[in-house]
Amino acid sequence: MAESGPFRSSASAVQLAGRLLCWSLAAAMVSAAADASLHPPLRWWGAVWPLPWWLVCASALAWTVLRAREKADRPPPQDSVRSDWERAA
DSSP, rough: OOOOSTTTOOOEEEEEEEEHHHHHHHHHHHHHHHHHHHOOOOOOOHHTHHHHHHHHHHHHHHHHEEEEEHHHOOOOOOSOOOOHHHHHH
């Protein structure tokens, strides 16, 4: 049996990439709202607030690639009746 712990997860890479995408999008929206409404006078803020948006782009790309690989690895269902899988192909 696999060890359980804080770094052991049953989530797939696709799920983890999807979670990263959601959380980075939330962080990007919060940072954009803070920039638009608060106008922080900090010098480093102008370089930091767009970083979550870059992370959104990178995680969306990673999720897309991983999801496509996951779907390609899944075998078609084995039914005697013509399935939706065959109609879509």
